[in-house]
Amino acid sequence: MPAAERVLPLPGDLARAFSGGGVQRGSVVALDGDPGTGVTSVALRLAAATTEVGEWAAIVDLDGSIGGVAAAEAGVTLERLAMVRGVPGDRWASVVAALVDGCSLVVAEVPRRCRAGDARRLVARSRERGVVLVALGPWPADVTVGLRTTTSDWTGLEVGGGLLAERSVRVEVTEHGTTRSDVLAS
Amino acid sequence: MWCPDWPVVAWRRIDPGLAGRAVAVLEPAAGAPVVRAASTEARAEGVRAGLRRREAEARCPELVIVDADPLAEARTFEIVARAVESLAPRLELDRPGRLAFPTRGPSRYFGGDEALVHRVLAAVRSTGVDDVRVGVADGRFAAQLAARGPGPGATRVVSAGESAPFLGPWPVGALRLVGAAPSADTRGDEDALGALADLLVRLGLPTLAALSSLSEAAMAGRFGSVGRRAHRLARGLDEYPPALTVPPPDLVEIAELDPPATRLDVAAFAAKAMADRFTEALADRGLACTRVVVEAETEHGESLARCWRHDGALGATALAERVRWQLEGWLAAPAPGSDIVATLDPRAAQDAAAGAIEGTTGGITSLRLVPDAVVPATGRQLGFWGNDPAAADRAARALARVQGLLGPTAVATPVLQGGRSPAERVRWVPWGEPREPARADRGPGDRPAWPGRVPDPAPARVYEPPRPAELLDEAGRPVTVTGRGECAAPPAFVRSDVLPDGGGRVVAWAGPWPQDLRWWDRLTRRRHARWQVLTDRGTAALVVLDSGRAGVEAVYD
Numbered sequence: 134m135p136a137a138e139r140v141l142p143l144p145g146d147l148a149r150a151f152s153g154g155g156v157q158r159g160s161v162v163a164l165d166g167d168p169g170t171g172v173t174s175v176a177l178r179l180a181a182a183t184t185e186v187g188e189w190a191a192i193v194d195l196d197g198s199i200g201g202v203a204a205a206e207a208g209v210t211l212e213r214l215a216m217v218r219g220v221p222g223d224r225w226a227s228v229v230a231a232l233v234d235g236c237s238l239v240v241a242e243v244p245r246r247c248r249a250g251d252a253r254r255l256v257a258r259s260r261e262r263g264v265v266l267v268a269l270g271p272w273p274a275d276v277t278v279g280l281r282t283t284t285s286d287w288t289g290l291e292v293g294g295g296l297l298a299e300r301s302v303r304v305e306v307t308e309h310g311t312t313r314s315d316v317l318a319s
Numbered sequence: 320m321w322c323p324d325w326p327v328v329a330w331r332r333i334d335p336g337l338a339g340r341a342v343a344v345l346e347p348a349a350g351a352p353v354v355r356a357a358s359t360e361a362r363a364e365g366v367r368a369g370l371r372r373r374e375a376e377a378r379c380p381e382l383v384i385v386d387a388d389p390l391a392e393a394r395t396f397e398i399v400a401r402a403v404e405s406l407a408p409r410l411e412l413d414r415p416g417r418l419a420f421p422t423r424g425p426s427r428y429f430g431g432d433e434a435l436v437h438r439v440l441a442a443v444r445s446t447g448v449d450d451v452r453v454g455v456a457d458g459r460f461a462a463q464l465a466a467r468g469p470g471p472g473a474t475r476v477v478s479a480g481e482s483a484p485f486l487g488p489w490p491v492g493a494l495r496l497v498g499a500a501p502s503a504d505t506r507g508d509e510d511a512l513g514a515l516a517d518l519l520v521r522l523g524l525p526t527l528a529a530l531s532s533l534s535e536a537a538m539a540g541r542f543g544s545v546g547r548r549a550h551r552l553a554r555g556l557d558e559y560p561p562a563l564t565v566p567p568p569d570l571v572e573i574a575e576l577d578p579p580a581t582r583l584d585v586a587a588f589a590a591k592a593m594a595d596r597f598t599e600a601l602a603d604r605g606l607a608c609t610r611v612v613v614e615a616e617t618e619h620g621e622s623l624a625r626c627w628r629h630d631g632a633l634g635a636t637a638l639a640e641r642v643r644w645q646l647e648g649w650l651a652a653p654a655p656g657s658d659i660v661a662t663l664d665p666r667a668a669q670d671a672a673a674g675a676i677e678g679t680t681g682g683i684t685s686l687r688l689v690p691d692a693v694v695p696a697t698g699r700q701l702g703f704w705g706n707d708p709a710a711a712d713r714a715a716r717a718l719a720r721v722q723g724l725l726g727p728t729a730v731a732t733p734v735l736q737g738g739r740s741p742a743e744r745v746r747w748v749p750w751g752e753p754r755e756p757a758r759a760d761r762g763p764g765d766r767p768a769w770p771g772r773v774p775d776p777a778p779a780r781v782y783e784p785p786r787p788a789e790l791l792d793e794a795g796r797p798v799t800v801t802g803r804g805e806c807a808a809p810p811a812f813v814r815s816d817v818l819p820d821g822g823g824r825v826v827a828w829a830g831p832w833p834q835d836l837r838w839w840d841r842l843t844r845r846r847h848a849r850w851q852v853l854t855d856r857g858t859a860a861l862v863v864l865d866s867g868r869a870g871v872e873a874v875y876d
Contacts, residue, residue: 167819169858173779173876189714200873201733201745202777215718215750216731228721235717237710284857285875290827293809296774297829297851297859297875 141238141265143182144208147175150306150315151278155182158237158263161256163272166282171302173199174207175282175317176240176269181208183265188237191215193229195242226251233264243270279307320403320439321452321466322396324356325416328448329392330385331358341379345372346387355387359450373843392416393644400625402442406435411610411626415644419459432476440474457482460552464489482555487528491516494527494549515545527553570604572597572688579618579682583646586615586683588723590642591635597688598635610692611638613645616685626691636751642686718750727751736760739772739834741861741873742783771834773849778861778873780817785870788815788822790850790862800848800864804833813852813862815871823854831864 140155148154156162162179166172177199180190190213192199197218205211215236220228222244232239233255241255252274259266268276282304289298302317322328326344343366346355354375357366364379376382392415400418404410407425412418422432429435432455443451454465456477464486465475477485494516524530530538531553538546574593580586601608614624627641722730731747736756738744746757762768790798792808800806814822830850837843847865849872854860859875 167856167858168780168817168876169819169854169856169860169874171876177779188710191718198780198782200741200777200779200781201747202735202741203779203781204733205735206775206777207779211733211735212754213714214732215714215721216733216747217721217725217729218731218747219729220725224724228724231717231720231724234720235714285859286857287827287853287859287875290829290851290853290859292827293829295827295829297776297853300859300875 139263141182142186143179144185146315146317147178147182150280150304150317152308156265157277158265159260160265160277161259161272161275162265162267163276163279164240164267164269164282165271165280169285170282171285171300171317172269172282174203175280175302175304176267177204177207177209179265179267180204180214180238180240181210183236183238184208184210184213187213189213189215189235190238190240191217191232191236193217193220193225193232193239193241195220195244222246226255229255229266230258233259233262233266236264238265238267240267240269243268243272247273249273277308279305281305281307320418320420320443321454321463322399322416322443322448323450323452324358325396326356326387326392327358328450329388329395329415332395332447333391341366341381342383342385343375343379344385344387352386389415389640389644390647394647397645398446399443399448402446403439406438406442409626417463419462422455432478433474436474436476456485456555458555461486461555464493483531486553486555487526487531489527490525491519491527491530491549491553494552512545512549515542515549519549570597570600570690570693572600574686576682576684576686579684581682583643584723586646586686587639587643588720590646590686591639591719591723593686593688594635594638594642597690598638601690601693606690606693608638608690608693610690611641612687612689612691613642614687614689615646615683618682618684638688642688646683715751722750737769739769739836740863741773741778741781744772744777745781771832773832773861776875778859779876780874782817782870782872782874785863785865785872786815786817788813788818788862788869788871790852790864790869797867797869798864799867800831800833804831804848806831806848810850810852810862813854813860813871815860817871817874818854818858818860819856823856823858825852826855827853830862 139158140153141158142148142155143151156179164172164176176192180192183190185208190209192214194216199216201211201216204214217228217232225244225247229239229241232241239259252272255266256275282302284303285300286303287297287300289295299318304315304317305312306315327342330342330344341361341364342358343354343361344356345352352372354366354368354370354372356368357375361375361379361382364382366375366379366382370378372384376384396412396415400410400412403418403420406429407420407422410418410420422435426432426435429438436453436455439453440451452466452473454462454467454475454477456462456465457479461477461482465477494512519530530550533550535547535550538550542549572593574589576586576589580589598608610626612624612626614622616622625645627645718730728749730750732750732754734746734748734754734756735744736746737758737760748754759768789812790810791812791814792798793811794808795812796808798806798808798810810825810828812822813825828850831848832850833848834846836845845865847863849864850862852860852862860871861873861875863870863872
């Protein structure tokens with residue numbers, strides 16, 4: 134594989150967060166953060182970067198709550214986005230494994246009781262297939278890049294008026310054992 | 320042989336409480352779901368196939384609406400098919416509710432068509448199905464029309480050679496009835512015949528007799544292959560010239576299942592891959608299959624075969640669906656020579672759908688697809704998928720596999736459509752189905768059609784239904800909105816399980832945005848008010864107040 138193809142290019146400020154301007158294919162990105170801090174938006178932007186280059190992205194959405202309009206606003210080409218909704222816990226690992234076989238990027242919400250063995254197997258499988266696995270939630274296995282959203286700063290909404298307009302998401306990026314902070318506009 | 324409104328019959332067998340009540344079975348269509356079948360009680364009130372849900376409910380207020388369940392329909396129909404099979408071999412199933420068989424041999428054996436028809440009626444009634452109609456004629460289309468008798472138990476025998484005069488007075492609209500169970504990859508085919516029928520009426524050819532008086536060459540020349548099919552049907556011939564191509568023997572697709580499949584989804588998944596290979600092998604020769612025999616064998620040597628036919632070519636998806644129906648049917652019907660009790664208990668059906676094949680005495684060891692009748696493929700343009708065809712195939716296979724694991728609706732892709740709330744603006748289309756919005760986003764002249772829509776940005780988490788929440792004012796009382804859309808006190812606290820730390824103090828908000836939806840309809844009218852709120856934790860959420868109850872509709876995550 135040529136060097137350029139080993140990295141999934143990311144747009145704008147997201148590229149800054151990752152060393153090398155993109156995500157290494159075959160790596161595992163652990164994405165975590167409280168609801169409301171922008172963690173889902175970051176996941177959708179990663180999916181958008183995948184469909185942008187004409188490849189397929191899949192999202193495992195445990196409670197079926199990820200918004201389709203938000204996906205479109207994040208820039209996802211919806212024809213190449215598969216959303217797997219309502220996955221029973223005992224089938225989760227086989228579903229993610231099947232998705233890793235076919236898509237370039239798989240965002241998988243991690244169920245509360247995810248076995249470390251399953252997680253390790255998925256890490257090995259995505260490395261072998263050259264697939265970016267984005268684990269959404271606490272991940273009990275190896276991680277290439279860790280991304281943790283801490284807070285979102287919103288502008289536009291006031292006391293009794295205005296509208297939500299823009300926000301910036303504060304993230305902590307852990308890579309090669311060091312942690313640094315960054316701010317993403319979205 | 321035809322059982323009208325089979326979906327209703329199937330539902331009544333599952334739930335005896337539906338007997339004697341007005342029932343309509345809804346089928347999800349592109350756009351809003353439409354009525355696919357209705358019971359006689361509902362028909363008396365004017366409920367017809369093709370109506371939308373609300374229209375049907377308006378015509379018949381006590382209507383019980385259930386969703387279509389093709390697997391249950393197939394399972395219950397298998398019992399009827401078994402009963403008919405004891406009289407006549409070589410059954411061809413069109414779809415659950417309708418089957419056909421050649422009568423020449425059985426008629427001779429039982430002493431004439433009339434005698435055979437009455438034996439078939441008795442056999443079907445012995446399974447507990449009352450509304451059954453039988454027609455005998457030359458050719459399937461004529462027999463199908465002959466079976467559309469006036470009431471339960473109606474029979475009609477059109478003697479040999481009389482089919483063309485019998486068909487003559489029927490309106491050309493009867494061509495629509497040719498369609499078998501619609502499925503995604505053949506729907507276009509059936510629409511073509513329906514559209515042609517409309518056109519013929521406008522051209523002044525109201526009856527099949529008028530159509531058959533034209534020359535076949537003229538029809539083929541003006542309307543192409545669809546015109547030719549219509550002309551053949553109108554003359555009482557089979558849709559495709561018979562025995563056009565003898566199916567090459569090496570097209571038989573066999574899958575040995577080792578270890579034996581004891582779960583329906585495993586067998587169905589194998590069938591999906593088989594169906595793909597099967598249609599591919601046919602396509603390599605420029606053929607398409609209109610009739611296929613599905614055979615399965617269990618560990619204990621039980622062999623079960625069934626012939627399925629389809630108007631228009633069977634696509635891979637339609638084929639896999641039929642294999643699944645058939646396997647599903649065998650779960651319920653006793654295998655010949657075995658001592659299994661037929662079960663129509665809904666719980667057993669759910670168990671079966673969830674996994675284990677109960678009833679058959681062993682796992683399925685082999686599946687065979689035998690092409691029984693093939694026609695030249697008229698060609699189908701595949702969709703344009705993307706830059707790398709291999710990647711597209713890989714993705715399609717992987718997603719099909721997940722659909723095999725979890726069911727077809729578990730893998731969805733969003734399609735944007737018109738609507739006000741974030742949930743309404745997306746339609747989740749099962750992967751592989753046509754991506755069509757249910758409601759237009761723009762009105763006539765490209766004007767925005769949804770006033771009062773929640774403004775952008777769109778929230779990344781949408782809860783449907785909204786998650787329970789509390790929206791409180793400074794004094795800790797729930798925030799209320801008056802009929803004029805004003806709230807007495809501004810929101811100060813929001814609490815809900817979906818917010819981090821259970822919510823918190825509201826530091827900024829916009830709203831209330833009151834909405835009075837469908838005020839013209841007393842039953843479906845809804846009034847609600849929305850707020851955008853931002854908590855001291857920096858969480859932005861969309862809170863909705865609906866009939867006095869607050870809920871978090873979405874979180875801007």
